[in-house]
Amino acid sequence: MPQTSLPPSLHDALVQILGPSGVLTNPADTEAFCVDWRALYHGHCAAVLRPANTEECAKAVALCHAHNVPMVPQGGNTSMVGGATPDSSGRAVVISTTRMNQIHTIDHADLTMTVDAGVTLKAAQDAASAQGLLLPLSISSEGSADIGGILATNAGGNNTVRYGNARELALGLQAVLPDGNVLNLMRKLRKDNTGYALRQLLVGSEGTLGIITQAVIQLQPAPRSRETALCAVENPQGALNLFAAFRKQDPSAIHAFEFMSGTSMALVNGLIDGATLPLEAPAPAYVLVELASPRADDSLRSLMEDVLGSALEDGLVTDAVLAESESQRQSLWMIREEHAEAQKRAGASVKNDVSVPLAAIPEFIEAATKACEALIPGIRVAPFGHIGDGNIHFNLVQPEGADPAAFLAQDHAMMDTVAEIVRKLGGSFSAEHGVGQLKTYMMPSWRGGAELQAMRRIKAALDPQDLMNPGKVLPPAQA
Ligand code: FAD
Ligand code: 2HG
Ligand code: ZN
DSSP, rough: OOOOOSSSSHEEEEEEOOOOOGEEHHHHGGGGGGGTTSOOOBOOSEEEEESSHHHHHHHHHHHHTTTOOOOEEEESSSSSSSSTTTOOOSSOOEEOTOOOOOEEEETTTTTEEEEEEEEEEHHHHHHHTTEEEOOOOTTTTTOOOOOHHHHTOOOOOOOHHHHHHHHEEEEEEEEOOOSSSSEEEOOOOOOOSSSSHHHHHTSTTTTSEEEEEEEEEEEOOOEEEEEEEEESSSHHHHHHHHHHHHHHHHHGGGEEEEEEHHHHHHHHEEEEHTOOSSSSOOSHHHHEEEEESSOSHHHHHHHHHHHHHHHHHSSSSEEEEEOSSHHHHHHHHHHTTTTTHHHTSSSSSEEOOOOOOOHHHHHHHHHHHHHHHHHHTOOOOEEEEEEEGGGOOOEEETTTOHHHHHTTHHHHHHHHHHHHHHHHHOOOOOOOSSSSSTGGHHHHHHHHTHHHHHHHHHHHHOOTTTSSTTSSSOOOTTT
């Protein structure tokens, strides 16, 4: 007998559609799908459904809809906001996209890739790269996060500064709506003004309006030259001044411009094997800058050397190292990409994935640091992030030796303290990770009035039974 709360007739019908390996009910098999990457949320599910294509997905969704069973779409399960974790009731099914994993075509004329939702971002990047092309979105979780997940969350990451968020890359999309109907928007058009932008509505909807099953992603020519440098700076203002210096010379050359505080860098150096700081001495803050171009010439090298040369002379940069090989480049990136993992190893942390206008970043970091240190003595304020986009991961790590649960019990106090400073500076409480279940409580005060009402109406129109990822993004109606 399957261990599930699904009615036997529904279970059998799902097995008919998806095959026995497409319907997991054994808790040992479903457990990993019910906990998030940070292990903040532990849910339960009636089953994990694993459709292999859009048609199977649509049939499974139609059946769940008919039986009033809530559905939680899940890709790589790397959400930072508990977006893909079911609640504790055990009523929902998780619909995992990992078996929808075909790369269909790479089109050199249109510079696009047609791909299933369950293809990991890394597999899609590698396929593009093998054909001399670039899929211009990069995040540290790209080995697990998949195309459906990155579109559903409108992921940002390291190359947003040059190419925009996932939304800007999605030319076409296919999705299964909450009632099982298939919305086919798989067009490859760069111009198509024919009514409401449903594709853009699905992007960033965090699984609450439907399950993305395929997409057409825009590609770029692969870079043929790259220059990468790690720089020590005195403070966030120094990082911004350096950004302005590069931007003044050639904004299109900047492929990544990442900020790391001294505290967050020290955690990486201390907790991640091989992540040694390749500079003379620790600094208050760092920038990882990458320039790239489809041209194979040495103009990028001159650009990097000119800007860094002046910055070193002026004292804006106090030390710098340039990657001299691909392996050195990867070592520099590893230091940046291990920030999330290092903070996970350092104990409990509270994440504030915020954005503010660029000019307000120094004031934001200074004010928020002071406020959080006053709130919790010994707290380790460890900001880093995509400073070129105005997006700072203003993360707060528990005091050394503190009780993680006691620290996390104050998460709303910390989040609200930071958010109020962000609000005053005209920013957003969630820049790239989304709302999920972690931040729904913030929606009424940040997106209240007509904005939240419009969102609720859209949700009610497409999902009147509230079956698709309930409890995510939108707070309960009375809130
Ligand atoms: P999941 O975690 O499985 O799901 C995320 C949300 O999307 C959930 O609400 C889920 O219900 C929904 N969803 C998933 N698949 C579908 C689908 N096919 N159709 C509809 N809804 C779906 N994010 C950034 O933006 N930038 C970063 O730099 C970044 N770095 C990260 C680094 C690490 C180490 C980790 C753990 C996370 C990071 N993230 C980052 C957050 C996360 O990886 C991204 O949000 C990613 O886009 C999620 O993809 P996923 O496939 O894992 O989605
Ligand atoms: C990153 O930029 C991710 O590395 C993770 O968005 C951020 O750990 C975080 O808060
Ligand atoms: Zn990020």
